Amino acid sequence: KAGVTQTPRYLIKTRGQQVTLSCSPISGHRSVSWYQQTPGQGLQFLFEYFSETQRNKGNFPGRFSGRQFSNSRSEMNVSTLELGDSALYLCASSLRQGATGGERTEAFFGQGTRLTVV
Amino acid sequence: QKEVEQNSGPLSVPEGAIASLNCTYSDRVSQSFFWYRQYSGKSPELIMSIYSNGDKEDGRFTAQLNKASQYVSLLIRDSQPSDSATYLCAPKGSNYQLIWGAGTKLIIKP
Numbered sequence: 001k002a003g004v005t006q007t008p009r010y011l012i013k014t015r016g017q018q019v020t021l022s023c024s025p026i027s028g029h030r031s032v033s034w035y036q037q038t039p040g041q042g043l044q045f046l047f048e049y050f051s052e053t054q055r056n057k058g059n060f061p062g063r064f065s066g067r068q069f070s071n072s073r074s075e076m077n078v079s080t081l082e083l084g085d086s087a088l089y090l091c092a093s094s095l096r097q098g099a100t101g102g103e104r105t106e107a108f109f110g111q112g113t114r115l116t117v118v
Numbered sequence: 119q120k121e122v123e124q125n126s127g128p129l130s131v132p133e134g135a136i137a138s139l140n141c142t143y144s145d146r147v148s149q150s151f152f153w154y155r156q157y158s159g160k161s162p163e164l165i166m167s168i169y170s171n172g173d174k175e176d177g178r179f180t181a182q183l184n185k186a187s188q189y190v191s192l193l194i195r196d197s198q199p200s201d202s203a204t205y206l207c208a209p210k211g212s213n214y215q216l217i218w219g220a221g222t223k224l225i226i227k228p
Binding site: 031033042043045048055056088090096105106107108109110111112 | 160163213214218219221
């Protein structure tokens with residue numbers, strides 16, 4: 001069973017540009033969550049998508065956006081890049097239980113996209 | 119008070135000894151708890167999940183959960199240098215999102 005695939009693995013962009021990152025979840029997983037991790041910092045939650053709808057959102061500016069397609073693949077976009085956006089961007093996929101379901105879900109991470117803004 | 123508290127370390131343990139990693143959380147609704155291992159520059163890797171009070175063993179790893187005390191721990195027996203990494207505790211909150219601790223850096227000394 002293939003794992004979570006993130007592309008590209010590395011990216012160098014200039015301030016002011018925009019960037020799109022892609023995440024293909026594990027087959028059968030319908031939830032994709034995105035995180036930002038900077039050196040020495042913990043995982044900062046960006047947003048979660050489930051069934052093509054954003055279900056949860058972290059405390060990031062509107063320059064950070066995302067979407068999910070019908071095949072559960074997800075993209076995140078960062079517009080007007082700033083130097084502080086340099087980070088490892090991670091996506092994690094999981095089965096997401098409904099309100100009456102169990103919570104025995106596990107999240108699996110992709111290898112991440114390392115974005116450097118210069 | 120942080121939602122998830124972990125000792126940032128570094129925690130230094132001799133090779134072959136038991137490493138004990140601790141985590142407290144504030145969300146009493148949490149029912150699922152996960153431990154991830156993250157090597158420097160890599161993505162987190164799920165190593166243990168636990169849902170019920172008590173102990174759960176998987177190879178050299180044992181997770182312990184006490185919901186009344188809002189405490190979860192991870193024991194690593196016969197520690198190896200390859201266990202040197204940052205260990206992240208992540209309870210799942212009521213909105214199905216993982217709540218992340220800052221992680222404990224573990225160093226196994228040969």
